[in-house]
Amino acid sequence: MVRYRVRGGNALRGTAFIQGAKNAVLPMIGAALLAPKGRTVLRNVPIIEDVRRAVELAEAVGAYVELHESERTLVIDASRVDSPVLPARIARRFRGSVLFTPALLHRLGEAIVEGVGGCNLGSRNLDFHYLGYKRLGAIVDEEETVIHVKASGLTGATLYLDTPSHTGTENLIMAAALANGTTVIENAALEPEVLDVIDMLTKMGARISGGGTGFITVEGVDELHAVEHTVMPDRLDAGVFAMAAAITGGELSLVGTGLDLGVVRYKLEQMGVEFARQGAVLHVRSEGKLRPINIITDTYPGFATDLQSPMMTVAALADGTSYIHERIFDGRFALAGELNKMKANVEVDGSRAVVRGRTPLTGTQVTAHDLRSGIALVLAGLAAEGETVIDSGYLIDRGHAHLAARMRALGADITREISER
Template identity: 65%
Template sequence: MTEVRYRVRPAGPLNGTAVVQGAKNAALPMIGAALLARRGQTVLRNVPAITDVQRAVDLARLLGAHVEYHPNDRLLVIDATDITSSRLPANLTRLFRGSVLFLAPVLHRRGEVIFEGAGGCALGTRGLDFHYRGLARLGAHIDEQGTTISIKAGNLRGADLYLDTPSHTGTENLIMAAALTPGRTVIENTALEPEVLDVVAMLTAMGAQISGAGTGRIVVHGVDELNATEYTIMPDRMDAGVLAIAAAITGGTINLVGGTVLDHFGVAAHKLHQMGVELGAAGAVTNVTRPGQLHPINVITDTHPGFATDLQPPLMALATQAPGASYFRERIHDARYALADELTKLGADLTVDGEKAVVHGGKPLRGADVIAQDLRTGIGLVLAGLVADGETVIGNGTMIDRGHADLASRFTALGADITRDEI
């Protein structure tokens, strides 16, 4: 396997215009949803050219779908007329957690799905049992043998479902399962993320009957079939957040282009404002600048509309540059502080105690060899490297490629000194 390393050196404030990529967390469930259409071609636009999307494309092809992927045009064409396999093999599913979003589509198309485990970032105990329990309540038969789960459709009927926590993948999977299940399905405690609403909008365009998206209680009336459609994916608010923090940490000004980004920031916009970052919207363009000194911050991650856990590591990198003590409390993932040890290698002063972390900012960082333990840790290290004296070398860079398209070239266009090396 090719090893990827990112090399980052300080180059002053980043300035210019950056295009926000399409949302990773909307693109992956939409690729799965496209398999629900028994005929025709589904066209997805604004598809991010990231490795997780490529893996989803590979998995769809392995299942028998005909897929045309044009990453330079951010275009994906999926013809799922022929779905010939029920198996989601471990060699692909363990590479990206989004593979779990193929469960419901394959179950409907084949009457059975065999799942050999999901991968992605190592973020602690992110169980998948609520996916299986929901499918079981719809009438599916679940057989678990070690790391392999076999799910058979049986006599599927609408039912009352709930999620113990408002997981966006759990919500999307159960909505896709209910869309073609006869009868009325009610799903309680559903996720409120904008990406979930985007997936619901696509399914509605395919002919699904869904109401209540964004309220925490979704009602689905099963239909006989879903149709291929054409859909444009929303902008990626995590990618937008990283670009905004790049402007903030370097003291530059960046214009973000690609949709109503500021509307999707939620609490993150308020936290950046408290730190001294100015954000303003002019139509489809969001302007980000940091005119003065950064201020310390207090952050508690939560499900949407709370502060997104995926933006916690980037904000932690920013906090290293804010004189004073910043406090973090991680409520979503119990292994989200992998960045802390790596920032310490760069000279950051911080401590972690369980779900809490304290960053004593305002001290200079120095370049060092560090490791991207997961996607968000990797991008946090890129941001820290923009202001660390000397060169920061980030190993395991394939993690960064999972979620950010053409990162080096987009940052270079803004004035950064960053290279991506394949070894």
């Protein structure tokens, strides 16, 4: 059992090193399994629990994987992939497991998905993935919890996503990359992580055009080869550090090449946080006095749902009433009850929340219901009076690497503890 203990009151100052993106590296590990020869090298890999699970899953299907933690490098040899089963004991622990399906389909002609995990955020359907595979010629058997996808070769088709699903787009691109003929994916996701995955697949020999336009065309090729690729910076990790500076009246230099916070930066600027780009470094500074804000989550380039939770903490510390409308997930507000235990004033009505600030937050024992509510509670702890203890730290470790050490280096009083329970 991992828990985080935070004592609030310290302003965060110094240089924050932003990790590689969780939501880019997971599909890249899935993509590496598409290469039947040679070894793939991934650089700037975040050392997070989801990556450890992805390594276990790649090994479970037969690949040989080395995770060099201090070098933040993964070496993946997928010349042997011999099991179509994504076993429940690993696959149910993270969402990224769904991204292994295309490689198993291409390499073995079938994938048996014993479950898919990830944050508990309400309904998280996979129908676009499976309908897409069917349109490409696969047979999909959906039993109770096990999904069996079979195909003796896929054929290009026109696919349409009802909403631009992030992993759905990545999976269908990977399925189409080795299909026979041309695939068009309409209403494809625009997230920068999806574009980074397209970059890697293109280096591997895939023929993909239209990334970032919503209409992606994939010309199938016969084989993909192993490459070296550097994972893009994690804009969610960066957003959290910017928010940590914002709520503690701190000043941080965010290091992570080419980092663009987009709408998150503009919203924080509206709240009174100052940003300055200094070449490759993004400088963030705050006096600690924040104005309220309105947030509507959306797919990229809208406000990322994954940063909605930490932003709720920031709103609780702003002077005045903020309004949040969550449009992507129907179960993303479990955080409100936990923040209220810390004396915040958050009222939830369906997909909308009203956050009345600023109430001085008080440390207490709180529960992370998912990765982002966990990190939002860490932020609350940094600004609260007294001590905040957050269980389960595993959820935070799913997406943030060496969080306590990185925050302590900036002056935070935070420890990561492991107990028997």
